[in-house]
Amino acid sequence: MSFQLIFQSKKSQARLGRLKTGHGSLLTPFFMPIATRGVVKGISSTELENLKTKIILANTYHLMVKPGREFLKSIRGLHRFMNWSGPILTDSGGYQVFSLARHNTITNQGVKFKDPKSGTRRFLTPEESIRTQKAIGSDIMIAFDQCTPYSPKKSQVEKAVKHTISWAKRCLAQHKKNKNSQLLFAVGQGDRFLDLRLSCVEELRKMDFDGYCYGGMAPLKTVYTMLEKVLPAYPQNKPRYLMGVGYPDNIVQAVQRGVDMFDCVIPTREGRHGRVFLRDKKKKLGRPGFFQAINLQRAEFLFDKTPLDKNCACPACRNYTRSYLSYLLKIGDYLSPRLLSLHNIKFYLDLMKEIRKNIRAGEL
């Protein structure tokens, strides 16, 4: 078993666990910074290591388009390519097929679509997705699923759930042809329909996946309610991954409902735009105002000679003032977006550490 449940909170559904991967083991709950194309934008693998980043997420679809599967095979995987020695999780490419491709045709077999940039026609199947994830050599692969658009009709969701289940089975079969230390997670779909979510999970847990995701797009309030109702149906002894969430408070909320894994573009995207997260230590984790978000583009920060956060150990906080970081944004120098991305990643990593500590102390 790759996952071990260490501790279950008595106050909530929050839990502590340990996930073993081909590149080391991880304490859950954890957060994954996003390295879509094999790089966290502007950041080197050394910098990620220095922040004590444990795991990153890369994107199967984008890596399949460029540098491509044969190239990834020839360089013996993404770890070597980007010089990253920790675990990597790859999504299945399913989300991008639906969000990026303009013309796609979904059949039982897979998805035919036109790449939005090159115009190349592609046919992505569960087998293709796994083959690409094997070439990438990710430690955690995700089964190819059908993601529905925002607020879909029930009949649409029914079909998507049907495909998601049958494709998950095919992914597992493809994976077993060449089994190694790579883990494979399945994605539970069903949007806001409890019956569909439950029947999807019921089918998926009959198969031997290493973890289970919660997928789809919906307002966070809906997600919270659904997590409360659906996660009890997820296997207790397998990690649960809430895809693409979110702000720090969203993460605390989801942890309390039993989620173990997170990824989100927020820390890096916000950092690139001058927005940083700060922990207000006077407020308990999860309470209103326990974190602040400030925008260093605002003129007042040009005269602020204090560090971003005097308690933070990231390079931005250790070495520079708000004034300098703000000035660099003003003159358009890339050093600041990069330092602010590093700060926000560190904020998220510290947040997860505090969450784990709070769970263990029975406070969450």
Add this chain to the structure above:
Amino acid sequence: MSFQLIFQSKKSQARLGRLKTGHGSLLTPFFMPIATRGVVKGISSTELENLKTKIILANTYHLMVKPGREFLKSIRGLHRFMNWSGPILTDSGGYQVFSLARHNTITNQGVKFKDPKSGTRRFLTPEESIRTQKAIGSDIMIAFDQCTPYSPKKSQVEKAVKHTISWAKRCLAQHKKNKNSQLLFAVGQGDRFLDLRLSCVEELRKMDFDGYCYGGMAPLKTVYTMLEKVLPAYPQNKPRYLMGVGYPDNIVQAVQRGVDMFDCVIPTREGRHGRVFLRDKKKKLGRPGFFQAINLQRAEFLFDKTPLDKNCACPACRNYTRSYLSYLLKIGDYLSPRLLSLHNIKFYLDLMKEIRKNIRAGEL
């Protein structure tokens, strides 16, 4: 005396020296990476330190426009602002006044001009330049000079030399009002006219400057010839700084003619565009082909799994392959331009080290 001549080559005019500044002493000949606006584009002061960068150059004109002199005073200088503990040299702003400003009026008093970006009218005088350089707190200040355009008439150059001499005197007077550990260098002008160059230097060396620059714009062949004829007229016991030069071979050529200090945008600007310098160790320093310049944008490098230079200790060479660096350029990620800038800075620093070693060994 801030400068000490350690060794004079017997084979050429090349010399070794030591320059003491308010932030440590430096072995000459040395090279200064360019931090125009108080940052080497995209690079942190920590990264510069890690490369063992000894001194950087900042731009008086740009820093005067933004963040401005009062701001620089309030933050107690550029060292604190950018968290740089080594020496800083600032140019006088003279070059930018002539290269950037569209409408300028030169009087004996100084230069009236319109800032090309904001449209603000400014009046830059020798006194203003020194006041700004004092607010910046640079270790080496440059006297405000008049730079002539490319291939000027002799009458133009005569006037420029006259201004340069009288402004240098005023800079020195302004500096002495509030003398501290800052050094002040004067700029020798005169373009391609030997008599003007010699008379300019003769006047400047009557005044007590800490070092002497060679300024102006001309083809490098002319510069080499002029250096041979003019540098013997420069004080032997003061450092000589050739402004804005150049490629690695240009630097070796100028060192052999007696230059001690260099700055240039080439390593960082080329790096940002994917072009890197490599030392061919099979060829002696200064011989044809002793360095190579390669362009990582070229398709062939995507498949090149070797490091840029296996003998280089920069983060790009230590951690990544040409393939990854080339791929990052292709997808437009800023990590690669940054790593390649770091590599090129390291190349220039290593070049200067090798030059000093060769001078000492009597080989240059």
